Amino acid sequence: MPEIKGLLFDKDGTILDFYKTWVPINRDIAMEAAGGNFALAAELLRAGGHDPETDIIAPGAVLAAAGVEAIAECFAEVLRERAPADLLAIVIRNFRDGGGKYAELIEGAPDTLESLAADGYRIGLATNDTVDGLTASLGRFAGLARRFEFSYGCDSGYGAKPEPGMGLAFAAATGLAPAACAIVGDSMHDLEMGRRAGFGLRVGVLTGSSRRQDLEPHADLVLGSVLELRDAIAAWRPSREAARAG
Known part of the structure; x- marks a missing residue:
């Protein structure tokens, strides 16, 4: 070899x-995707493998390791007709802005x-x-x-x-x-x-x-x-x- x-x-x-950087980013993405609805944002976090009560993120979960498209798809499955038309753009923007704020x-x-x-x-x-x-x-x-x-x-x-x-x-x-x-x-x-x-x-x-x-x-x-x-x-x-x- x-x-x-x-x-x-x-x-x-x-x-x-990881945790100091991505816990707040995940929360920001979920809250914006949920239109400010705290309960719905918590549901999105759970779907992505992020426990909203403890902020523990499951190994290999969508919100631990996946890219923007996979996160948008995961959230869209939960939101269905409530999904904002610009859901992927919301994820992308929060990746960028969150990195600049929280890294x-x-x-x-x-x-x-x-x-x-x-x-x-x-x-x-x-x-x-x-x-x-x-x-x-x-x-x-x-x-x-x-x-x-x-x-x-x-x-x-x-x-x-x-x-x-x-x-x-x-x-x-x-x-x-x-x-x-x-x-x-x-x-x-x-x-x-x-x-x-x-x-x-x-x-x-x-x-x-x-x-x-x-x-x-x-x-x-x-x-x-x-x-x-x-x-x-x-x-x-x-x-x-x-x-x-x-």
């Missing part, structure tokens, strides 16, 4: 604090990205947020967007995760074989994208809505956070080589 040379990161729950970093993540780039890794970002939402959320932190050589959103033209398009686009842009790339993310959508794209390493992190038991069946490594990534890859390489030799 080729040496891992490219690292494609998810954004929310991996680089950004919060996982402390230490930018320093980790800088260290990995200094080690020679090609660094990219793939998110089921929109490109405008990605730009708005990263724009809250000086220099963060520049740490990614390539960035893709669900509307970049490569599809949304778990489809492999963003992963394959990253491999093509870097000139690396997919087997020389790793996906790093907090959800099964991320890891499944890596599998479908033929990535050589799939790394789950526990800083999003997923638990270890959710990620382990799909991941080569499960880490507490991206802060552990540099050492984990260094340890993983010789262990894989020893396993092959044995």
Whole structure:
């Protein structure tokens, strides 16, 4: 297997604090989609996997990992004839505006990205947020967007995760074989994208809505956070080589 040379990161729950960023965004989307009706907004949150009482978001739920079209479809099924004509536009606008208002970093993540780039890794970002939402959320932190050589959103033209398009686009842009790339993310959508794209390493992190038991069946490594990534890859390489030799 080729040496891992490219690292494609998810954004929310991996680089950004998932709950601090997305709980208020989800609530804003649901409230606007419900026309200000609190009870109906709560029903929409529940349908998307976001408990309105506890703000716990189920692993792999629509409001944990899906793109804008899937969220709009989920809400439309609940709202039916009450669905606003511009429901998809409401979701897209709240992704963008919410990212600019609420995005919060996982402390230490930018320093980790800088260290990995200094080690020679090609660094990219793939998110089921929109490109405008990605730009708005990263724009809250000086220099963060520049740490990614390539960035893709669900509307970049490569599809949304778990489809492999963003992963394959990253491999093509870097000139690396997919087997020389790793996906790093907090959800099964991320890891499944890596599998479908033929990535050589799939790394789950526990800083999003997923638990270890959710990620382990799909991941080569499960880490507490991206802060552990540099050492984990260094340890993983010789262990894989020893396993092959044995």
